[in-house]
Amino acid sequence: MTIDRRRALALFGLGGAGAAGEAMAATPRAPFAGRVAFIHGVASGDPLDDRVVLWTRATAEATTAPIAVRWDVAADPAFKTIVRQGQATAVAARDHTVKVDVTGLKPATDYFYRFRHVKNGKPSGKGVSGRTRTLPKGPTRDVVLAVASCSLYPNGYFNAYDAIARLPRVDAVLHLGDYIYEYGAAPDDYGMASPTAKTRVPDPPRELLSLEDYRRRHALYKTDPALQAAHARAPWIVVWDDHETADNSWIGGAENHQPKTEGDWAKRKAAGIKAYYEWMPIREPAAGTLPEASWRRFQFGDVATLLMTETRLTARSHQLDYGSDLPVKDGKPDFAAFAVKLADPARRMMGQGQEQWLAREVDASMKADTAWQVLGNQVVMARVIPPDLKAAMGDAAYAALLAKLPDYVAKPVEQSRGLSLAGAPGNLDAWDGYPADRSRVYDIFKAGKARPIVLAGDSHAFWANELWDDAGTTRVAAEFGVTSVTSPGYSDYLPGAPLDQAYVARNKEVKFTDQGAKGFLLLTLEHGRATGELVAVSTILDTKYQTRVLKRFVVTPGDEGGVKALAEG
Structure with missing residues (x-):
């Protein structure tokens, strides 16, 4: 299987923070100078005791030009004490999403972060902000985790995410898969019989097959205010299940994939995975590794070792029936x-x-x-x-x-x-x-x-x-x-x-x-x-x-x- 792994890792700012993005064209284009919005909010994820991934998406109408984005990490919500900062570039090849792996942070510490458009060399506007937290190191009293799964957009409002955002304490949010669903908006499609479906119509209104399809569905989900609030509240540690590609997926296909009418499974799977890495606050795959191999460890001091597994796309045998x-x-x-x-x-x-x-x-x-x-x-x-x-x-x-x-x-x-x-x-x-x-x-x-x-x-x-x-x-x-x-x-x-x-x-x-x-x-x-x-x-x-x-x-x-x-x- 061939997967498009083009990406560049650039170092910006203090502390060696990295910004993940697609390789730029040989002739650099001038950064976009028009109006930019951050309508998909912010997210943070994959926290360690000295670093965390920050995410956003820069939205500008009808442009494929790169968009310069300034990011700041502060010790306070008013951003009076900046501890890390730098600049990243949102490019069309990554759907204008931005991911920054900020290092040099203190363990078990709350931080506040923001993204702003850089226009004519200066940050412009208030931008968009969120709160995150690093993992503890050494002796630790306790850890509080919120765990969620399976959010079918047309079937109802994401009140569980809103409730997570309102928790008085949450050190990290674990999402165990089915963050999005791949179904369309036909009357008999999954969730479309719900009373809420009329105001929560899936986009695109068809089953997801292409990279553009998966990108649009992720974009739809991240316009939901409850989901945005939960992402802005705490760092997320995520793993996909099947619907991020197709229902009941396994290494060689999926129950909801028909090769005769829907094309090559490897191509569809690659599209779903690429969109996932673009749109989710997950650390980019290490050089030389398959994106599917997403298992990883998180150490919460001496209280817990969290081991995130992958049981869908790397080895799973075809389900018996x-x-x-x-x-x-x-x-x-x-x-x-x-x-x-x-x-x-x-x-x-x-x-x-x-x-x-x-x-x-x-x-x-x-x-x-x-x-x-x-x-x-x-x-x-x-x-x-x-x-x-x-x-x-x-x-x-x-x-x-x-x-x-x-x-x-x-x-x-x-x-x-x-x-x-x-x-x-x-x-x-x-x-x-x-x-x-x-x-x-x-x-x-x-x-x-x-x-x-x-x-x-x-x-x-x-x-x-x-x-x-x-x-x-x-x-x-x-x-x-x-x-x-x-x-x-x-x-x-x-x-x-x-x-x-x-x-x-x-x-x-x-x-x-x-x-x-x-x-x-x-x-x-x-x-x-x-x-x-x-x-x-x-x-x-x-x-x-x-x-x-x-x-x-x-x-x-x-x-x-x-x-x-x-x-x-």
Whole structure:
């Protein structure tokens, strides 16, 4: 696969800050001197204890000329004490986005930053500003993280992002994927049946295929005021899932990509990745590395090692499918044969290189006596069998439920019950579809006697799970699954069904789930305990909303690694 990796790294200002941009033409063009706006706000990300990435986009009507931008970092919101500053150039080859990797900062410190247009050699106007924070170094009391996932633009207002922006304290925001969605604006496209879709129409109004398409969708998202506020509040640490390219993507394609009509998958994937690096506050790939290999480490003093993984585009095997891969024997589904196929050790979520990196980082974290090893991961890791709603509701109530449902919902519900009776997993796109790879991750945790907390997005539901090894005798880790910002959950299709209770009753590893709430996870990490608060917003159909903590769970570390328990706190 050929990926356009043209980029230049220029050093500006004090402290060796770097600005990422595309290579300029051989003959430099004069900087744009017309009107420039920063309508997409600002963002910061990938914080370390001495640096952070700053981002914005300079918008000028009908120009391909470079735009000169001044950036300042200050110790105060009034910008009276400037600690770093410099100049960057927004160029058309990067969609006039700007990314600056500012170095020479102090650990565990709040900073304020701004971007202004440079016109005739001088900064012009107030520009646009935000707040960021560096990571702690050495002994640290606690860390507070907000975790989010899955924001479907037409389906509702981004109230969860607004709530994050209003938090009294947040050291960093973790986004676990599906920051954008690739669908179009046709009446039957995902999210377009929502009452909010009329005022939140996707742009472009078609499925994303080209680089320009992905750029326009990112641009649309970053005009949302709630999302802008959350980005301006704290640094973000991000990873993509599938919808940043296409639904249920894997190394060789995606469920929502048809090569005959939509072209080459490698070209589409490259377009999605390029737009992502342009529009997100993520550090640029190191020279000589593939942009897809986005796994990286963040050290929060001696409290937590955060390991962000990549499980979509570098190694993931094609997802199995019950419709095409479940054998039939004597006229009946052969789940035993399917289980053998599912357990094939050649089926991968992570490649060998990432797996070896994970083992090294977990080992180093434990040797440094770090309190927690946190896995920033896209999909649910727990073993989850679908609930048997008929058993939970009774025959009559279940029949009445099915009678009310449209066929496209009723049929999967019945199929899901069949999987429950067979003890088969329901989501083959999650770690349940790659059990051998999951076991290898657990082996890494156990070998290092780690104290892991797994974070998961993708499912549009809250989860509090205990992860056990294959033998079911050792509690390996705790898992918090974060629900969506707006994307629909199962309860949205099955109102009134006792899904949450049925999931808990059917699954040893599931201690709590809410399949309908929208919101975010607030994770507080301390020595000796980690507290996960499942924060729900009251509505996504109105910008007026309230928040409440649905549940609060406390994780305590095990004496010999793993966790003792996941308990309500």
